[in-house]
Amino acid sequence: MHCDFRFTLFSLVSAFLILPFANAFYIPGWSIRSYRDGQAIPLFVNKVYSDNSQLQFAYSELPFVCPPSGRKHGASNLISGSSLALNLGQVLRGDRITLSDYELNMGNDDEAHYLCSRKIDWAGLKRAQELVADGFVAEWIVDNLPGATSFVTVDRSRKYYAAGFKLGYEDLSPTTGLPIYYINNHFTIVIRYHRAPGRAGNNGKKTIVGFEVYAKSLEAEGRNETGLPGDIQAVENGLQLQIGGNTTSTDKRDNSLYPNNDEVDDFDENATLTIPYTYSVYFREEEKVEWQNRWDLYFVDQEDSSKIHWLAIVNSLIISGLLTSLVAVIIARTIYGDIKNVKEKSLEEGKIKLKRRTPKSPKRKSTDKGGLLDQPDAIKDAGDSSDEEAAEDLTGWKLLHGDVFRTPPFPGILAPLIGSGMQLVFMATGLLLLSCFGVLNPSFRGGYISVGVALFIFAGLFSGYFSGRAYKTFGGQLWKKNVIVTATLFPGLLFATVFILNFFVWAQASSTAIPFGTLIALLSLWLLVQLPLVYAGSWFGFIRAGGWDHPIKTNPIPRQVPPQQWYFRSWRLVLLAGLIPFSVIFIELMFVFKSLWQDKSGYYYVFGFFAVVSVILILTVVEVTIVVTYNQLCAENYHWWWQSFLVGGSSSIWVFAYCLYYYYAKLHIQGVISGLLFFSYSFLACTVYGLLTGTVGFLSAYAFVRRIYR
Structure with missing residues (x-):
């Protein structure tokens, strides 16, 4: 009955962690999606982020962008504004993916398309200025590819992508010298496609191998009745983020924000700014890039730095090689030499004892297991002369044979730390191997975090096992208490820190904030799944396997440690x-x-x-x-x-x-x-x-x- 319950619980956890991956995971070369001419292509909007801030915000929730209309998208059942199901990793990394109203049809160019006109008040204006001033960029997604701005290398031999595009830009006023902010309200979308492989390509289908977005600011005046600008190439006059004559504010960062009535006579708190949004769509064939290589453009910069990576490896090998040589000298010459001397001295003293016919000392009866360095105790019984000569051989580390395995202080803390460390070793090894084999790749959004959480929870077995064995080795008896400490020490610190930080992020209305339901799910995984796994591993390690046996016995009276050099403190x-x-x-x-x-x-x-x-x-x-x-x-x-x-x-x-x-x-x-x-x-x-x-x-x-x- 208990076994069935555990299996069911494990199945539920696996479903919670793994099933959402299907929305963002593909196997290169297999999970290829192809489109026929005229087929609708959904464009998803995700979030905005900046290199100047650790906060992220959902793009669809910004007060100055077009809200979703809720209409049906193409021939599918998707409705604009509907959220895409996210896995645990995507939620934790701040993703908020929703379907937009942008219309993309494979192979159909659209020179100019009107999207909407968004009216914003002073609060929306301030929000737009803050995000533009902080350099926020937006992330859109088409066919699981993030929208990117293309660049070329210094030698102009290759093109590469930088994911995202700016929400706007900042300029300086020629008269006041204060910053002026412009909003990007026209987007040129370029979809690069390649002939689909196999039978789909023979049927005329195409795969998307590139998604580029170029944003610019166009003024609101001079538009026709459909909301389209007269010339989408005219970028001399952008759309400035200001309402009325409110540019006399003296605050450099908050100019044109909430001016006082004394500074601006025509200030109207009900005034609004209308931002018209338009876009263009172009489809271009890319013959050199195939579907399985479409992510390479995002990594050209990392490939160009391969020489530095090799330098890092050479640097690491040199340091590690020197240490290896040092360890080899210690083990091969010093330690083995010391052990050999002790053995030879033991044999020599045994011969001397027989020749001198010294009085027999009381025979030591002991059933204690002894190692090599217990032998000098028998030698000391031969007489004072042998005591002095044996003492000469017992120097340095050989003097500690009776104390080296003495129980450390605070074993109830050290054992759980060792268990938590082994749990992290298993998790890190699994993530690294899966990444090297390509299972975890950029297309698997949130995969590193989701799989990492799953591996960490499963590794509770290893955590409990090593913690239990170490605790038994240290002489501990309250193994159930050790289970609680092991299962809560590091996970408790992690959860408490994230929970407290979440309050600050919630206050900023950031998408980085973890939803309350996700927090409850994480808490349930911790207490209902990981804790039982730690208990099972600890029971096996403490009860069945037991502690590690030390090769020599510990003396009842501890040896006094001599004063240490300053570098040994x-x-x-x-x-x-x-x-x-x-x-x-x-x-x-x-x-x-x-x-x-x-x-x-x-x-x-x-x-x-x-x-x-x-x-x-x-x-x-x-x-x-x-x-x-x-x-x-x-x-x-x-x-x-x-x-x-x-x-x-x-x-x-x-x-x-x-x-x-x-x-x-x-x-x-x-x-x-x-x-x-x-x-x-x-x-x-x-x-x-x-x-x-x-x-x-x-x-x-x-x-x-x-x-x-x-």
């Missing part, structure tokens, strides 16, 4: 060790940050380079942690448990410091809310990165310590 060691992994990734980090913060319309798609750098990063974290742990043990400091975790995740501190530098040096984000979102998202991202690399560092250090004390 906790926070200094962590900061110094974190510089090395950070130096491996910082070049590739520039491209990731550019895609996330500077070019939100772009799509990071060089996952091959990213995967190589990620593998080198993990190897570097492993090697740095081993080197630091070995030197710490040589300094007779056995508090390596927490230290290895912190050293492994220490590069996250430098990544966050780089975020601070990037914010002040590269970005032009304006507004308190946008700054709060940037630093909150950066903190969460660095927390994820730190937990992941910290867990890798801890497990590698634990394996290393077990190996040398075996």
